[in-house]
Amino acid sequence: MYSSCSQVTFLCSTILNFEGLRMRTPEALSMDSALFELLKRCQQTCSYAAQFNTSVSSIELQLLHRLSPALELPIGSPDWLACAQKQLDQELATQGAVQEEREQQLDVATETLQLLVDSIKGILSNHNRQLADVKHLLRAMAKDEENALAEGEEVIYEGSVRQFLLEYKAWQDNVQIVLFTVVQATGQPRGGGASQEGVELLQEIPATLKELHTQSTSVYNGLVGFASPLVTERGGDCSSPTSTAQTSFAAAVRCSGVKTQTDSMSQNSRKLLPRNLGTPGLNPSPKRAVRDPKTGRAVQERNSYAVSVWKRVKAKLEGRDVDPSRRMSVTEQVDCVIKEATNVDNLSQLYEGWTAWV
Incomplete structure (x- = not known):
C-alpha cells in the first residue's frame, strides 16, 4: 500500500514538472537559455579544436600519470603547475646526485x-x-711434421706442434679482440654512447675470458710439454733408437733426446779393469754409433756437464746470466762485467791462484 502511494506521488510530481516546463514560465525560460548556452559552448570548442592539430605526446602522458596521483589539484590549474614544477625539481636533483x-x-x-x-x-x-x-x-718442427705426412708417415695430430700453433693463434686472436674491445669502449666519450656492435662485443667479453682461461692453460702446458733435445732423460720409451719408430724430428724432440749410453761404467770401475796392452786384438770394439732414425746421421752423445756449460755460455751471450727472465742491454752487460772484474773477492781469488801457480 505504501509503495503504491509512493509511485502515485512520483508520477504526479513528474506530470506537474512536465507541464511547468511546457508552459512559458520564468523557470522554463531560464533552463532553456542555459541549455542553449551549453550547446553554443560545445560548438565553439569543437570549432576551435578543428582549427589546431595539437596532440599530447607520450612523454607528456607519462608525466601526467606520474604527477596526478601525488597532486590532488585540478589538472592544468596554476597551483597544479606550481606543485608539479616543485616535485620535478626535487626528482631531478635526486637523479642528478x-x-x-x-x-x-x-x-x-x-x-x-x-x-x-x-x-x-x-x-x-x-x-x-x-x-x-x-x-x-716450433715452426721448423711443424714443417718437419708436414714433410713426414707428405712422405706417408703417420704423425698423430693430438699433441703435435701443428695443433699447438693453431691453438696459440686462436688464443692470440682472442686476447687481441678483448684488449681492442676494452680499449675502444673505455676511450669513447661519456655522452656519445656505444654503438650496437660495440655493445654486443662487450657482452661477449665474459664468455671470451672464460675461453681464454682454458686456452692459456692449454697453451702454456703444451709449450712446456715440448722438451729440448739437449735434455737427457733416462726413460724407457727412448731407451733404444730402434725400439720405437720416431720418424720425425719433432717426435724425437718430444721424446727428449735419444738415450745413447744405457749401461756405461763409472770412472772408478774403469780404473779397476785390467788393460792388456800386449794383445791389441783383445781390446773391446768401439761402441756402435747411435744414428738419427730420420736422417740416418750419427747422433752426438750428450754430456750433462757439457750441456750445463753450453747453457751457461748461451745465457751469457744472450745477456741472461744474471736474470734468466730478462735480457740485459749491452750497457748493462758492460757494467756487470766491470763490476765482476773489480770485485775484491774475485781479485783475491785470482791473486791466490796466481801465487800458487808461480
Whole structure:
C-alpha cells in the first residue's frame, strides 16, 4: 500500500514538472537559455579544436600519470603547475646526485680497467719476447711434421706442434679482440654512447675470458710439454733408437733426446779393469754409433756437464746470466762485467791462484 502511494506521488510530481516546463514560465525560460548556452559552448570548442592539430605526446602522458596521483589539484590549474614544477625539481636533483655517484664509480672502474690493460700489455710483450727465441724452432718442427705426412708417415695430430700453433693463434686472436674491445669502449666519450656492435662485443667479453682461461692453460702446458733435445732423460720409451719408430724430428724432440749410453761404467770401475796392452786384438770394439732414425746421421752423445756449460755460455751471450727472465742491454752487460772484474773477492781469488801457480 505504501509503495503504491509512493509511485502515485512520483508520477504526479513528474506530470506537474512536465507541464511547468511546457508552459512559458520564468523557470522554463531560464533552463532553456542555459541549455542553449551549453550547446553554443560545445560548438565553439569543437570549432576551435578543428582549427589546431595539437596532440599530447607520450612523454607528456607519462608525466601526467606520474604527477596526478601525488597532486590532488585540478589538472592544468596554476597551483597544479606550481606543485608539479616543485616535485620535478626535487626528482631531478635526486637523479642528478645518483648519476654523479655512478659517474664517479664509472671513472674508478675505468681507471682500474686501464691499469689492468696496461699490465696485460706488459705481460704480453714479455711473453712475445721470450717466445721469439723458440718460435722458429716450433715452426721448423711443424714443417718437419708436414714433410713426414707428405712422405706417408703417420704423425698423430693430438699433441703435435701443428695443433699447438693453431691453438696459440686462436688464443692470440682472442686476447687481441678483448684488449681492442676494452680499449675502444673505455676511450669513447661519456655522452656519445656505444654503438650496437660495440655493445654486443662487450657482452661477449665474459664468455671470451672464460675461453681464454682454458686456452692459456692449454697453451702454456703444451709449450712446456715440448722438451729440448739437449735434455737427457733416462726413460724407457727412448731407451733404444730402434725400439720405437720416431720418424720425425719433432717426435724425437718430444721424446727428449735419444738415450745413447744405457749401461756405461763409472770412472772408478774403469780404473779397476785390467788393460792388456800386449794383445791389441783383445781390446773391446768401439761402441756402435747411435744414428738419427730420420736422417740416418750419427747422433752426438750428450754430456750433462757439457750441456750445463753450453747453457751457461748461451745465457751469457744472450745477456741472461744474471736474470734468466730478462735480457740485459749491452750497457748493462758492460757494467756487470766491470763490476765482476773489480770485485775484491774475485781479485783475491785470482791473486791466490796466481801465487800458487808461480
